[in-house]
Amino acid sequence: MIEWPESKIHAFQKTLLDWYDHNKRDLPWRRDHDPYHVWISEIMLQQTQVHTVIPYYERFMGEFPSVADLANADEGRLMKAWEGLGYYSRARNLQKAARQIVQDYDNVWPRDIAELQKLAGIGPYTAGAIASIAFNQPVPAVDGNAFRVFSRLLEIDDEISKPQTRKIFEQVISKIISQERPGDFNQAIMDLGSSYMTAANPDSDHSPVKAFNQAYIDGVELNYPVKNKKPRPIEVDYFALVIRSSAGILMEKRPDSGILADFWTFPLVAKEDLLAFSGQDEFAEDEDALTAMTDYFAQQYGLTLAFQFLPVKKVTHIFTHRKWLMTLLSADLTTENDLSLFPGRFFSKEDFIQHAFPKVQQKLIDRVNSLDE
DNA sequence: TAATCGTGGGT
DNA sequence: TACCCAAGATT
Structure with a gap:
């Protein structure tokens, strides 16, 4: 890591803020410095790109214009x-x-x-962003852009996923941040990180701060930030069940913790669980899964169902750390059945419209709807 | 500390 | 394709 003398720090501040004043992005949450606006945008922007967030932000502000509206909002x-x-x-x-x-x-x-970080969902980055942008406090807001930009400017070799590395960056940025315009400084770093100093194809030749970019000067920009590789998602095989009755389609409520907590989903049975239930290592024939599922529903839930494969029977969905490979099975419930053992209920068309569903379920809903066309 | 927690876009 | 990346927080 290199260090900057005081004169270079001031030159950097002026160069950065002059550039920001003429080139800052016109974003809906930059119309004012209302902490509510800053907060909602910062939460939405976590691990999410700006162009994705913009329509969500606009709709959200229309529905929940104030903290009180949000506090009193219906969870659905x-x-x-x-x-x-x-x-x-x-x-x-x-x-x-x-x-x-x-x-x-x-x-x-x-x-x-410190008080901001006591609020649910506000960690060190978001607290810094709100304090600096909404309240003009000279504190760093160390997000992925700040890690990338400052690691290149100063050739900081510490691995950025380590918690202690954040402290190093916070100390460094605290010395460089503008005391007069900390919010603009932090936002300028983010704009810089999403334009000239991007992760994959940086354009430092034209960057306003290229003279300050030691990694660029040394031709080693892409070595920064130093970051560990993440493991590839683990593949999991499921059977996704489309069980119809006159009342609609049977949906299952997920547990209140873990992935997609509390969402309604098509019933999902892990292939591993079904194999264990039927005492097999693998289904010799595809059709063996159908009879196994029928037995499974009879024993687990007291429901008599004749399963069959859907015409388009495979749907995949990739999360950050899991890859779901779903085989679609369907069955019809024609007689009155006792659902008391099953953790779910039938959904009407109106239910599907009113409830929120994660993307993986929307894929399945689309498949089911296309069957009816 | 390392794993968990979604989705969309780029290469 | 497979992988990485994007204004992180929580446990």
């Missing part, structure tokens, strides 16, 4: 507003934090970053 409406954005605990934490602000802080935002 909240999840519908977040539907498709992913990382759904963010939405649930938003409402928790809104209620904290109303109840614990008498509807007055805390300005201290």
Whole structure:
């Protein structure tokens, strides 16, 4: 890591802020510095690209214009507003934090970053972003852009996923950040990181701060930031079940923790579980899974179902750490059945419209709808 | 500390 | 294709 003298720090601040003043992106959450606006945008932007967030942000502000509106919102409406954005605990934490602000802080935002981090879903980055952008406090906001930009500017070789590395960056940025315009400084770093100093194809030849970019000068830009490789998603085989009756399609409520917590999904049976249930290592014939599933539903839930494969029977969905390979089976419930042992209920067309579904379920819903055409 | 938690886009 | 990346937080 190299260090900058005071004169270079001031030159960098001026170059960066001059560039930002003439080139900052016109984004809906930059119309003012309202902490509510800053907060909602920062949560939505976690691990999510700007162009994805913009329509969600606009709709969200239309539905929940204030902290109080969010605190009092119906959870179903909240999840519908977040539907498709992913990382759904963010939405649930938003409402928790809104209620904290109303109840614990008498509807007055805390300005201290330590206090901000007591709010649900607000960690070190988001606390820094709110404190600097909304309250003009000279604190760093170390996100992926800041890691990338400053690791290149100063050739910082520490591996960025380590918690102690964040402290190193916070210390470095605290010395460089503009005391007069900390919010603009942090946002300028983000704009820089998403334009000239990108991860894959940086354009430092034309960057306003190329003279400050030691890694570029040394021709080693792509070595930064130093980051560990992530493991590939683990593949899991499921049977996804389309069970119809006159009342609609049978849906299952997922547990209140883990992936897609609390969402309604088509019943999913892991192939591994079905094999274990039937005492086999593998289904010798595809059709063996159908009879195994029939036996499984009879024993587990007391339901008599004759399963068959759907015409298009494979759907895949990739999450960050899992890859679901789903085989679609269908069955009809023609007689009255006792559903008391099954963790779910039938969904009408209206239910499908009103509830929020994760993307993987929308894929399945689309497949089912295409069957009826 | 390392794993978990979604989705869309780029190469 | 397979992999990486995108304004991270939580456990």
